[in-house]
Amino acid sequence: MRTPLEVVIGSCEAAAALLSELADGEGHGLRLARARLHVALCSRCAGVVAELDATIEALRGLGRARPDPHPELVPAVIERIRRERR
């Protein structure tokens, strides 16, 4: 049986189904508004959304990261590959 709060803000399962749309920050409509309200009032789902946001932010950071170039290492790497092929 659903609690009165669940009737208003929907279930965790219903909110979870919309988490990726919520994380995108896009999307409109009553379903998403209800899911946002659910997350605002449900500590369990708020934790899931916070982790999802952190993961997305970490992945974006990976996309920006560029390894420092060390051109002086190239000859040594090539030499090592040659040795290991023998």
Ligand SMILES: [Zn+2]
């Ligand atoms: Zn929930």
